[in-house]
Amino acid sequence: MSFHEALALARQRAPALLDAAGRVAEAEGAVAGAAPPLRENPTLSAEVGPRSVENGARRGVQYAVGLVQPFELGGRQGARREAARAxxxxxxxxxxxxxxxxLGEVGEAFLRALYAQELTRLMSRTEEAARDLTHATQRRFDAGDVPVVDVNVARVALARAQATVAAARGEEAALLDELRARLGVPTGEPLAVRGELKAxxxxxxxxxxEPRADIVALEAELAQAEAELRLGRSERLPDLSVGIRLEQEVDESALVGTLSLPLPLFSRGQEARVTGAARVNRLRTALEAARRTRDLQVQAATTRDRQRHEALEVLERDxxxxLDENESLARKSYEAGEMDLAGLLLVRRETLETRVALLDSHLEAALARVRLAVELGVLP
Incomplete structure (x- = not known):
């Protein structure tokens, strides 16, 4: 898969994103719960029983039917809706x-896997060159041009190149497994990366x-805390219950209205007010700090991105x-007997180290660009 295909797959299957989507669905339940105009349902009550006089004789049936509806005062239901929406x-x-x-983590894991893949290719080419050098040295030894020590040195260089290839392939497989875990790809499902670090x-x-999502989340959390603080302050006002009651006593009936109001003598929402005020102050401080941190993160990522690309430009230009010219000239000189094996190996080692440094520079530049996109919140 390509870089953009990996990001698209992460949006669909990354475990952390699936969990976040579930949390959004859960929050929708609180909004639905705060949607009705009244929080409490009306209560219907009924009483029935025989009516008797002093001598125990029954004089009919007495019954009563009542309907009571509690009402919240102080704008509590509106504050609850605001808190749920926030x-x-x-x-x-x-x-x-x-x-x-x-996406930033997946992008970085993809780049490292791609780097390992390109490093494996580079090491494989180095192994092939070391094998060719071993054959060339053997031919010169057979012709009596070089001592046996040159053959041994060439074989040692080939063994080192083969070991490096094996290590590079193992690292590539490990990094692909890390990418697989971040993408939520099962073990049996094939996975490979394609692309160029330079691109x-x-x-x-x-x-x-647009503000970054973490700042928006803190702003919403602050709005939720402020709504919950208003809800706590409104608890100083008691709920008002209004109802109607129909009473029937033998041949007499009465329709009366009822009104109940608890006295807020002890429980007045003290905990909600104190806790809510502290939470609001904490979130305001956290929001200011997050905004400053975001600006510094963007500045640092911009500086790092510029420096990494400047370093890459120097290597690519100078x-x-x-590299190819130096290696080709050194090999021709060795085969012509104008350069000894030690000199050729030195040139090749320097060439390989420079190629690895160039590949490292490509990786660092690509990682810096992805990090800048993450800090800006614009990763595609």
Whole structure:
């Protein structure tokens, strides 16, 4: 899969994103619960029984039917709706922020797996060159041009190249498994990466005016805390219960209205007010700190991205054009007897280290570009 295909698959199957989607669905339940105009249902009561006089004789049946509806005062239901909607907004923003972070982790895991794949190819080419050198040294030894020590040194270089290839392949497999875990891909399902680090290092990143999801989540959490604080303050006002009652006593009946109001002498929402005020103050401080941290993160990511690309540009401009030429000239000189084996191996080692450094620079530049996109919240 390509880089963008990996991100698309992460949006569909990453375990962390599936969990975040479930939390959004749960928050929708609180919104549904706060939607009705009244929180409490009306209560219907009924009483029935025989009526008797002093001598025990029955004089008919007495019954009563009543209907009572509690009402919240102080705007409690409105505050509860605001808190539920803010909670849903918070979970939605948390889902987007989780997506931002997960896509960044998947992008970095993809780049490292791609790096390991390109490193394996580079080491395989180095192994092939070492094998050719071993054969060439053996031919020169058979012709009596070089001592046996040169043959042994060439064989040692080949063994080192083979060991490096084996290690690179193992690292590639391990990094693919890490990518598989982040994508939620089962073990039996095939997975491979394709692309070029050089192209991904030039991934376009555009600025956005939209606030980052983690900031939006904190703003929504603050709005939820403020609504819950208003709800706690309104608990100083008791619930009002209004009802109607029909009473029937033998041949007499009465229709009366009822009104009940608990006296807020002891429980006045003290805990909700104190806890809510502390939470609001804490979240306001956290929001200010998060905004400052975001600005610093974007600044640091921008600086790192620029420096990594400057370093890559130096290697590509000043070193890359000379590598193939140097290696080719050194080999021709060795085969012509103008350079000894030690000199050839030194040139090859320097060439390989430079190629690995160039590959490392491609990786660092691509990682810096992905990190910048994550900090800006614009990873495609």
């Amino acid at each position: 909670g849903l907004a918070r979970q939605t923003a948390d889902q987007r922020d989780t997506e931002r972070q997960v 991904l290092a030039a991934l376009p990143v555009s600025a956005t005016t 070193a890359l054009p000379l």
